[in-house]
Amino acid sequence: MTEAPKGVLSPVVTPFDGDLKPDTERWLAHCRWLLSQDCGLAIFGTNSEANSLSVAERRSLLEAAAQAGLDGARMMPGTGSCAFPEAVELTTAAVKAGCAGVLMLPPFYYKGVSDDGMFAFYSEVIERVGDERLRIYLYHIPLVAQVPISLDLIARLLKAYPGTIAGIKDSSGDWNNTRAMIERFDGFDVFCGSEQFLLDTMRAGGAGCISATANINPHAIHDLYANWQAADADARQEAITAFRMAIAKLPMIPALKSVIGICTDDPEWGRVRPPLVRLDAAQIAELGATLERFGFDMPGRREAA
Amino acid sequence: MTEAPKGVLSPVVTPFDGDLKPDTERWLAHCRWLLSQDCGLAIFGTNSEANSLSVAERRSLLEAAAQAGLDGARMMPGTGSCAFPEAVELTTAAVKAGCAGVLMLPPFYYKGVSDDGMFAFYSEVIERVGDERLRIYLYHIPLVAQVPISLDLIARLLKAYPGTIAGIKDSSGDWNNTRAMIERFDGFDVFCGSEQFLLDTMRAGGAGCISATANINPHAIHDLYANWQAADADARQEAITAFRMAIAKLPMIPALKSVIGICTDDPEWGRVRPPLVRLDAAQIAELGATLERFGFDMPGRREAA
Numbered sequence: 216m217t218e219a220p221k222g223v224l225s226p227v228v229t230p231f232d233g234d235l236k237p238d239t240e241r242w243l244a245h246c247r248w249l250l251s252q253d254c255g256l257a258i259f260g261t262n263s264e265a266n267s268l269s270v271a272e273r274r275s276l277l278e279a280a281a282q283a284g285l286d287g288a289r290m291m292p293g294t295g296s297c298a299f300p301e302a303v304e305l306t307t308a309a310v311k312a313g314c315a316g317v318l319m320l321p322p323f324y325y326k327g328v329s330d331d332g333m334f335a336f337y338s339e340v341i342e343r344v345g346d347e348r349l350r351i352y353l354y355h356i357p358l359v360a361q362v363p364i365s366l367d368l369i370a371r372l373l374k375a376y377p378g379t380i381a382g383i384k385d386s387s388g389d390w391n392n393t394r395a396m397i398e399r400f401d402g403f404d405v406f407c408g409s410e411q412f413l414l415d416t417m418r419a420g421g422a423g424c425i426s427a428t429a430n431i432n433p434h435a436i437h438d439l440y441a442n443w444q445a446a447d448a449d450a451r452q453e454a455i456t457a458f459r460m461a462i463a464k465l466p467m468i469p470a471l472k473s474v475i476g477i478c479t480d481d482p483e484w485g486r487v488r489p490p491l492v493r494l495d496a497a498q499i500a501e502l503g504a505t506l507e508r509f510g511f512d513m514p515g516r517r518e519a520a
Numbered sequence: 521m522t523e524a525p526k527g528v529l530s531p532v533v534t535p536f537d538g539d540l541k542p543d544t545e546r547w548l549a550h551c552r553w554l555l556s557q558d559c560g561l562a563i564f565g566t567n568s569e570a571n572s573l574s575v576a577e578r579r580s581l582l583e584a585a586a587q588a589g590l591d592g593a594r595m596m597p598g599t600g601s602c603a604f605p606e607a608v609e610l611t612t613a614a615v616k617a618g619c620a621g622v623l624m625l626p627p628f629y630y631k632g633v634s635d636d637g638m639f640a641f642y643s644e645v646i647e648r649v650g651d652e653r654l655r656i657y658l659y660h661i662p663l664v665a666q667v668p669i670s671l672d673l674i675a676r677l678l679k680a681y682p683g684t685i686a687g688i689k690d691s692s693g694d695w696n697n698t699r700a701m702i703e704r705f706d707g708f709d710v711f712c713g714s715e716q717f718l719l720d721t722m723r724a725g726g727a728g729c730i731s732a733t734a735n736i737n738p739h740a741i742h743d744l745y746a747n748w749q750a751a752d753a754d755a756r757q758e759a760i761t762a763f764r765m766a767i768a769k770l771p772m773i774p775a776l777k778s779v780i781g782i783c784t785d786d787p788e789w790g791r792v793r794p795p796l797v798r799l800d801a802a803q804i805a806e807l808g809a810t811l812e813r814f815g816f817d818m819p820g821r822r823e824a825a
Contacts, residue, residue, distance in 0.1 A: 235604075235644070266602040266629040269609075270575070297571040299540075299794065304574075322795045324571035324628065326664060332795035339540070339794055359631060361666050362795075489604065489644055490627045490637035490667075 219350070219381060219404060220291055220315045221422050223413075223437045225249050225429035226260025228471050229268065229276075231486040237272055239279045241484065245430075245475065246285055248519035253441075254433035256285065257318055259293035259305075261359055261386075262427045262468050267488040270301050274308055287313030291352060291425075295320030299336060303343045306351075316350035316381055318425070323360040330368045334375075341376055349379050356386035356408065363387075366399060373400060384408050384425045390415060397421050410436045411459060414452040417443040427467050428459045431474045431513055461505045469494045473502055478513040524655070524686060524709060525596055525620045526727050528718075528742045530554050530734035531565025533776050534573065534581075536791040542577055544584045546789065550735075550780065551590055553824035558746075559738035561590070562623055564598035564610075566664060566691075567732045567773050572793040575606050579613055592618030596657060596730075600625025604641060608648045611656075621655035621686055623730070628665040635673045639680075646681055654684050661691035661713065668692075671704060678705060689713050689730045695720060702726050715741045716764060719757040722748040732772050733764045736779045736818055766810045774799045778807055783818040 227249065230241040246256055258280070259265035259273055268276075277292060294305035294317040302319065309317045322328075322336050341349065353372075357363040364383070372380045385393045386408030393412060397405045397419045404422035407413060413424045413436065429436050432455065439451040462470055469487050473494045476484035485493045494502065506512075532554065535546040551561055563585070564570035564578055573581075582597060599610035599622040607624065614622045627633075627641050646654065658677075662668040669688070677685045690698045691713030698717060702710045702724045709727035712718060718729045718741065734741050737760065744756040767775055774792050778799045781789035790798045799807065811817075 261629075267604070267627065269603045269605045272603075272605065298574045298577075299572070300574045300577065322572065324566075324664065325795055326666070328795040329797055332797045335794035335797065359629065361631070489640035490630055490633040492634055492637045492640065 218288060218315070220255050220289070221404070222255065222440050223253065223423055223429050223433060224255035224257040224291060224406070224425040225433060226262040226293075226425060226427060227256055227258045228430050228468065228475070229263045229265075230472070230484055231488060232483075235486065235488055237268065237276055238483070239276065242276060243279065243283050243285070244519050246280065248513075248516050249430070249433055250286065250289055251515065251519070252433035253437040254429055255289045255291060257291045257293065257425045260318065260425070261356060262430065262471065263293065264468065264488050264491065265293045267491075270296070270304060273305060277308055277312055281312045288315050290314040291316045291318050293318045293320065293354070295322075295354060297322045297324045299339045299343075302340045306340060306344050306349065307346070310344060310346045310348050316352050318352045318354050318384055320354045320356070320360055321362045321364060323362050326361055328362065330365060330371065333364070333368050334371055337372055338375065341379055347378070350381040351379055352381055352404070352406070353383040354386070355383055358388070359386075366395060369396070369400060369403070373403060382406065382422060393421070394419050409459065410439070411456045413439055413455075414443055414448055427471060428462055430471045431462075431478075432458060432511075434514065458509055458511065461509065465494065465498055465502060466491070470502060473499055474506065475513070475516070477503055477506060479517045523593060523620070525560050525594070526709070527560065527745050528558065528715075528728055528734050528738060529560035529562040529596060529711070529730040530738060531567040531598075531730060531732060532561055532563045533735050533773065533780070534568045534570075535777070535789055536793060537788075540791065540793055542573065542581055543788075544581065547581060548584065548588050548590070549824050551585065553818075553821050554735070554738055555591065555594055556820065556824070557738035558742040559734055560594045560596060562596045562598065562730045565623065565730070566661060567735065567776065568598065569773065569793055569796065570598045572796075575601070575609060578610060582613055582617055586617045593620050595619040596621045596623050598623045598625065598659070600627075600659060602627045602629045604644045604648075607645045611645060611649050611654065612651070615649060615651045615653050621657050623657045623659050623689055625659045625661070625665055626667045626669060628667050631666055633667065635670060635676065638669070638673050639676055642677055643680065646684055652683070655686040656684055657686055657709070657711070658688040659691070660688055663693070664691075671700060674701070674705060674708070678708060687711065687727060698726070699724050714764065715744070716761045718744055718760075719748055719753055732776060733767055735776045736767075736783075737763055737816075739819065763814055763816065766814065770799065770803055770807060771796070775807060778804055779811065780818070780821070782808055782811060784822050
């Protein structure tokens with residue numbers, strides 16, 4: 216694979232058409248706009264509703280991205296699955312597409328599994344993909360997956376696959392955990408899962424952030440990433456955190472999609488797949504008022520739509 | 521579909537070959553033996569490691585069952601998926617194969633989802649399968665899926681799809697919940713998820729049980745089902761519960777597979793897919809001692825192997 220991804224990445228939200236199929240054109244437009252904002256593409260993440268997509272749908276979108284000429288060096292697709300043959304299939308496709316890395320959930324159906332079992336899962340995937348270009352970023356999101364990735368597991372994987380295990384996205388929301396990952400492991404790129412921890416992450420020696428709200432606010436988040444040593448870094452951090460917290464008062468994924476819908480006058484963007492539910496009229500009005508209060512827009516996004 | 525399934529069903533364990541691929545011949549032999557013991561086939565359940573199988577692997581096994589002439593009227597495959605297109609694909613295949621019903625997990629990645637979103641998920645599947653023969657048994661297993669199926673959701677689904685929503689498997693382990701389901705809904709077949717509740721379930725008016733240990737002890741469990749009004753029913757219940765509890769001291773899925781391996785002199789049966797881990801030598805010795813203490817065997821199972 217190519218140079219290691221750093222900085223700000225967005226778990227790209229997935230638009231759906233009236234039949235709830237992935238809307239490839241709207242998706243590509245959003246990907247292109249994010250790249251124009253210095254934001255990498257962590258497609259097929261939690262905020263992408265990736266686990267609500269079939270394996271075939273994920274492969275089809277990945278192929279569309281390659282055909283559209285999106286830069287693989289800026290892409291980190293989610294390729295996890297509860298079933299290792301599917302994780303192998305998706306990961307192989309990502310490597311062949313030249314992606315910089317993959318972001319891999321643990322198998323998340325069984326709970327309380329052992330580190331031995333988790334190690335065996337990642338090991339099966341790595342051995343079966345069998346490609347030196349593979350770079351795996353582990354995905355620790357215990358509140359959703361309910362299957363954590365322990366520090367001991369990371370140590371064991373790094374020892375067995377030092378060139379392949381490249382880093383982690385820590386969506387625990389627990390700064391002490393993120394800091395421990397940064398401090399304990401060398402040559403291991405730690406991304407925080409929310410921009411609220413971006414300044415702390417950079418000061419501690421982390422790699423950046425992969426955050427839901429980078430779908431709509433990538434420029435401001437990247438500005439902090441690029442200027443984390445500037446005198447006004449704390450003020451920048453406060454500003455992007457305040458905006459995130461305001462958006463997070465509503466259900467995050469439908470809210471992100473509705474913000475894009477509002478900023479591009481395109482309500483089609485509001486659709487989600489079940490079990491998620493799109494925002495209702497009152498929630499959209501609340502969201503509109505929030506955007507107005509922050510004087511928020513998505514510069515150039517309408518033109519990209 | 522055919523007559524409603526009642527009685528005892530087994531979430532059929534899935535054997536794997538040396539490359540961790542499903543071992544179709546060993547699987548069919550186990551299915552045939554279960555049918556010979558008056559035990560229905562709830563293939564692709566939690567104990568089947570169904571979520572560790574790809575959609576293609578599940579379809580291939582279902583096809584193998586049909587080609588082998590297994591009676592669809594005795595089959596209730598698990599067809600749930602976090603992605604509704606995959607649930608539609610698997611459910612359609614099950615209906616076309618003449619299965620008596622399907623056992624459907626809720627989408628289990630996102631947590632804390634609303635009943636509106638859950639209703640929308642099942643609704644998409646039912647409408648898109650679009651087949652009057654479809655009979656759905658909901659699958660409530662909150663300790664694993666971490667996404668419960670509420671009584672209110674059941675009521676709403678029954679009202680919208682009275683001919684299609686046929687029943688539920690309650691693996692909550694909470695008898696009060698199972699009883700509430702039986703008492704509240706008419707024409708709704710409630711299966712307890714463990715034989716330890718079988719007698720209570722039958723006395724309350726339930727349909728039977730779908731239980732892990734029916735993989736190895738189907739005859740004794742069916743005996744209680746068939747004789748639940750007999751004078752010695754409570755003693756039968758105590759006996760099968762004691763055996764289950766002894767097995768459950770070890771991790772259930774690897775233990776079930778090792779019991780089959782022990783009873784058929786076939787250690788190949790012991791394999792599991794990660795993130796599960798097969799029993800080690802000490803655990804197998806412990807299991808062997810347990811079987812000996814109970815004087816346990818699987819009558820005719822060796823001949824079926």
